[in-house]
Amino acid sequence: MSMAHQSQTSRAARVLLADDQPHVLDALQLLLKNNGYSTEAATHPSRVLQALDAGQFDVVLMDLNYTRDTTAGGEGLELVSQIRSRDASLPLVVMTAWSSVDLAVEAMRRGASDFIQKPWxxxxLLQKLQTQVERMSAIRQAQRRRADELQEARDIQNKLLPKKLPEVADYEIAGITQPVRFVGGDYYNVVRISDAQTVLCIADVAGKGLAAALLMSSLQAALKPLMWQKLAPRELCSRLNRILCDITPVGKFTSFFYSVLDSRDARLTYCNxxxxxxxxxxxxxxxxxxxxxxxxxxxxxxxxYEQSEVRLGSGDKLLLFTDGLIEASDAxxxxxxxxxxxxxxxxxxxQNAAELMNSLMQASSAHCGGHFQDDASMVVLRAM
Structure with a gap:
């Protein structure tokens, strides 16, 4: 049965064996090798953890009793907890010659996938291992599909962000977004809608991850045609709001800042x-x-919605940002x-716009030790 399973896989399933008795390890290795498995042996809990750090396994088959504690299984139970804290999905089959219901229950409570009594x-044993290997294979296939889907989502989202910001005479503009997960709910854009007018906007969907990214893509799709109508900022926000009210899930919302820079008179008209x-x-x-x-x-x-305006002078800088940048917290x-x-x-x-943007992002990242709690984005405008 196990041999048939092994022949269907692209590689032999790897089993990490853990037992302090060499003759037990020898017997297990011989049995598993003859049934198509690849094995690695460890005689002490510390070596088990080292092996897991060094390589990938499909299942761990481990004894619960070691030299330090030969009857209660305490050292083995501690190892179960340590393995599970490192990898929540790795199949873990435990063995003991002094098994009891209480010990089995405790091992399972700590995360063991199955239990075998010695002598096996x-x-x-082969049936239990095959079941766990198949389970791990299914988990990894699901993880690969999920990774592929997230990569596709990220590629799509990246296409929604500006690849290159437009050049505007007498101004420097820089922008960046850093999602805390693979995809995020932040959005910014800079678009020249006429020879003299340039849109600068930034938005943040409540939440993180794929759900926020999907809602942000809806905002982008609704915003694009409105921008080219050259509406006043307050009118654009009113229309965009009505569209989003029809599609925003309960408990979600989007914060949004929209502005139009008129380079003829250095006037920035905006709605928040x-x-x-x-x-x-x-x-x-x-x-x-x-x-x-x-x-x-x-x-x-x-x-x-209402709008306001402000005039920009030479050397003035405008900082647009999402809350992930300012809410980044230290220890x-x-x-x-x-x-x-x-x-x-x-x-x-x-500093020019790009230099200042990098300084601000680096300072916020250093403040939180590089661990942003939320998506962080910003746009910097500098009048020359």
Whole structure:
């Protein structure tokens, strides 16, 4: 039975054997080799963990009793817990010559997949191993499918983000997004909709991962035709909100900042739909927030949005960002915060847009030890 199973696989299933008795290991290795398995032996729990760190196995077959504790199974139970904490899905079959119901229950409670009593019956042992190997094969196939699907989703999402930002006379623009998972719910774009007008926008869907990415793709699809109608920011947000209210799941929403830069008079007209207020850093050393705000998108279909405008001068910098950047927290759970964004921009007046963007992203990443809790994105605009 096991031989037939092995012949169907592209490689021999690998079994990690763990027992402190050499003659037991010899017998198990001979049995499994004759039935098409590849084996590796370990005589001590520490060597089991080393083997798992060094290679991939399809199943672990391990004794519960070792030299330190030959009857209670304490060392083996501890090893079960350690293995399971490292790999939640790896099949783990335990063996003991001093088996009891309580010991078996405790081993299973800690994550063992099955239980065999010594002396074992060859057919029973082979059947249990085959069952676990097939289970692991199914898990890995599902993981590969999931990885392929996520890669496709990531490729699609990357195509929704701008590959290259447009050049705008007398301005520098830089943008970046860093999803905390394989795909994310952040979005930004910079689009020239006329010779003199350029759209700068940023959005953040509540939540993370694939669900947030799907809703973000819906926002992008709805936004694109509206942008080219050259609507006033407040009108665009109102129309976009009504569309998203029809498709946003319960409990979800999207924060959104939409602005149009008119290079003829250096005027930025903007509407904020519940997003983090962008920070305007003036060349004279002042930093203010563009804090006019309306409701988030996707919740209130009849919301009437307002818009504001601001003039930009030479050396001024505008920072658009999502909350993942400012909520990145250190070991003491202190958030990076808007004040650090503003301080870095104020202290680096000579940096161009791309340099400042990189400085801000690196500072936030360093603050949280490189472990962002949420998607982090930003757009930096600098007037030259």
């Amino acid at each position: 019956q060859n057919e029973q 739909a519940g997003h983090n207020p962008p920070i305007l850093v003036r060349a004279n050393g002042e930093a203010t927030e563009l804090n006019a705000a309306g409701a988030v998108l996707g919740q209130f279909p009849d919301w009437v 003491d759970e202190e958030a990076f915060g808007e004040h650090r964004l503003a301080a870095i921009a104020l202290n680096n007046p000579a």
